[in-house]
Amino acid sequence: MKNRLVLVTGGTGYIGSHTAVELMNEGFDVVIIDNLSNSDKSVLDGIAAITGRRPFFEQFDICDKERLADFFKVYKKLDAIIHFAAYKAVGESVEKPLMYYQNNLTTLMNLLQGMIEFNVSNFVFSSSATVYGQPDVLPVTESAPFKSADSPYGNTKQIAEEIMRDVVNANKDLYAISLRYFNPIGAHPSALIGELPRGVPNNLVPFITQTAIGIRDELKVFGDDYNTPDGTAIRDYINVVDLAKAHVVSIQRMIEGKSKRNLEIFNLGTGKGSSVMEIVNAFEKSTGEKLNYKIVGRRAGDVESVYADTKYANKELGWKAEVGLKETLLSAWNWEKYVRNKKR
Numbered sequence: 001m002k003n004r005l006v007l008v009t010g011g012t013g014y015i016g017s018h019t020a021v022e023l024m025n026e027g028f029d030v031v032i033i034d035n036l037s038n039s040d041k042s043v044l045d046g047i048a049a050i051t052g053r054r055p056f057f058e059q060f061d062i063c064d065k066e067r068l069a070d071f072f073k074v075y076k077k078l079d080a081i082i083h084f085a086a087y088k089a090v091g092e093s094v095e096k097p098l099m100y101y102q103n104n105l106t107t108l109m110n111l112l113q114g115m116i117e118f119n120v121s122n123f124v125f126s127s128s129a130t131v132y133g134q135p136d137v138l139p140v141t142e143s144a145p146f147k148s149a150d151s152p153y154g155n156t157k158q159i160a161e162e163i164m165r166d167v168v169n170a171n172k173d174l175y176a177i178s179l180r181y182f183n184p185i186g187a188h189p190s191a192l193i194g195e196l197p198r199g200v201p202n203n204l205v206p207f208i209t210q211t212a213i214g215i216r217d218e219l220k221v222f223g224d225d226y227n228t229p230d231g232t233a234i235r236d237y238i239n240v241v242d243l244a245k246a247h248v249v250s251i252q253r254m255i256e257g258k259s260k261r262n263l264e265i266f267n268l269g270t271g272k273g274s275s276v277m278e279i280v281n282a283f284e285k286s287t288g289e290k291l292n293y294k295i296v297g298r299r300a301g302d303v304e305s306v307y308a309d310t311k312y313a314n315k316e317l318g319w320k321a322e323v324g325l326k327e328t329l330l331s332a333w334n335w336e337k338y339v340r341n342k343k344r
């Protein structure tokens with residue numbers, strides 16, 4: 001879509017940067033707000049190298065309501081907002097719950113308030129499969145009930161969806177789409193942007209690539225006594241570019257007036273579950289690298305198995321995850337090699 005401007009909050013982060021690229025590839029103009037609390041400004045160079053264009057960039061904290069109002073006064077004609085900016089480390093949220101509630105909910109409320117005051121109609125929110133906990137029925141559909149949240153982080157996503165529901169109910173000109181991501185992995189095929197975890201990674205795939213490249217000694221596989229075919233836990237790993245594309249179609253849906261309700265909710269997954277050991281084996285096969293790993297006890301708070309029912313998203317959004325697991329793991333590996341070469 002030409003001459004359409006989308007605000008991407010958290011746009012120098014992992015998923016935001018891939019989404020900025022897909023939006024720009026589709027002709028959208030993009031303005032990013034990020035305070036760089038968990039990302040680097042050089043990501044903008046990666047986006048520019050891939051798309052041949054530079055997104056507008058504003059560095060500030062979205063919790064700063066006055067600064068945000070100034071932003072809305074300058075960028076008067078926003079067609080939509082995609083809100084990625086949040087803290088996302090589950091363990092840290094248990095240690096510092098207020099930091100998570102403060103950041104993840106204040107940013108959301110400030111943006112919704114800004115949309116009402118400055119007449120922006122369309123909002124896409126980064127939700128998470130964490131809202132389902134361990135579902136009673138697999139694959140899990142969007143209508144499955146919330147389970148009591150395992151962490152303050154997870155709770156911020158549940159509360160955020162409730163806030164959006166109440167706000168669109170009270171403001172019928174607002175349209176929101178909440179996208180519940182399963183496990184986003186991989187990097188752009190150019191290897192110019194990808195995931196840049198700070199410190200020791202919490203997530204499986206960055207831990208694997210850092211182990212394979214020699215930064216970590218070994219991967220600890222958390223638990224092989226689950227009630228799954230090989231005993232390791234099952235997740236729905238989705239390619240980050242596929243995930244990014246779902247944001248573009250969500251924006252197009254709202255701009256074209258195709259939303260069926262003021263708040264719509266979609267699962268973003270592949271529909272296929274993979275165990276930790278399947279990921280390890282697929283990584284070794286696709287990269288030719290041998291991975292040093294050890295089975296250890298379960299990680300506190302982990303669920304056994306969760307993967308998406310994607311029928312509703314596939315049908316309504318006309319979107320489907322396409323990139324296979326091996327290709328995705330190879331993209332994560334190529335990105336890891338690129339990052340380490342650059343640092344040398």
Ligand code: NAD
Binds near residue numbers: 060088129183184
């Ligand atoms: P990320 O940390 O790479 O990106 C988030 C970005 O937001 C960072 O660049 C950070 O600097 C910025 N940010 C945070 N607070 C801010 C604030 N107050 N003001 C301005 N900028 C701020 O994370 P990601 O993996 O790209 O995740 C994006 C979104 O998707 C988050 O809302 C996250 O909770 C959600 N999500 C992520 C996953 C996942 O596995 N990565 C899964 C489900 C949902």
Ligand code: WQD
Binds near residue numbers: 090129204302
């Ligand atoms: C995947 C599997 C681990 C690391 C988290 C958040 C969730 C969402 C995505 C934001 C699990 C196992 C992992 C390791 C391992 N984020 N594992 N060794 O826990 O499914 O989801 O990220 O919304 O909210 O909870 O993802 O990548 O941490 O773990 O064996 O060193 O890999 O036990 O089975 P998870 P993950």
